[in-house]
Amino acid sequence: xxxxxxxxxxxxxxxxxxxxxxxxxxxxxxxxxxxxxxxxxxxxxxxxxxxxxxxxxxxxxxxxxxxxxxxxxxxxxxxxxxxxxxxxxxxxxxxxxxxxxxxx
Numbered sequence: 001x002x003x004x005x006x007x008x009x010x011x012x013x014x015x016x017x018x019x020x021x022x023x024x025x026x027x028x029x030x031x032x033x034x035x036x037x038x039x040x041x042x043x044x045x046x047x048x049x050x051x052x053x054x055x056x057x058x059x060x061x062x063x064x065x066x067x068x069x070x071x072x073x074x075x076x077x078x079x080x081x082x083x084x085x086x087x088x089x090x091x092x093x094x095x096x097x098x099x100x101x102x103x104x
Contacts, residue, residue, distance in 0.1 A: 001100055003072045006079070007093045012041070012063040016088055025067050028082065034075050040066040070099050 014021040022039055029037040042064040071079065076094065083090065 001072065002096070002098055003070060004076050005093075005095045005097045006069045006071060006076060007095075008067040009091045010065055010067070012065055016086070021088075021090070022065050022067060028079070029069065032075070032078055032082065034069060034071055034079065036069070038068045040068065042066060070097065 008025065010021050012020070012022065016024045019027070026037055026039065069079075
C-alpha cells in the first residue's frame with residue numbers, strides 16, 4: 001500500500017484539551033480508527049528556537065517525544081482535518097511511503 005509516515009515532534013509536558021498532548025494524540029488515533037501509533041521518547045533534542053530539550057535525571061517534563069503513524073492518504077486527511085479543527089499547535093513531517101505486512 002501507499003501512504004504516509006507522519007511524525008509529530010513535541011515535549012512530554014505539552015498539553016491539549018486538559019491532557020498531555022502525547023496521550024491526546026494516542027487517544028485520537030484510536031477514536032479515528034487509525035491503524036496504530038508509536039510514541040518514541042528521546043533523550044535530547046533541539047527545538048525550532050534553538051533551545052535544547054532533554055530528559056534529566058529527576059525531571060522528564062522537558063523530554064522530547066516523537067509520535068509516529070503510518071496511514072493512508074484518506075486517514076492522513078481525516079487526522080489533519082481534526083488537528084486543524086482542534087487548533088493543535090504541533091510540528092510534523094509527512095513523508096510518502098510504501099507499507100505492508102509480511103508473514104502470516
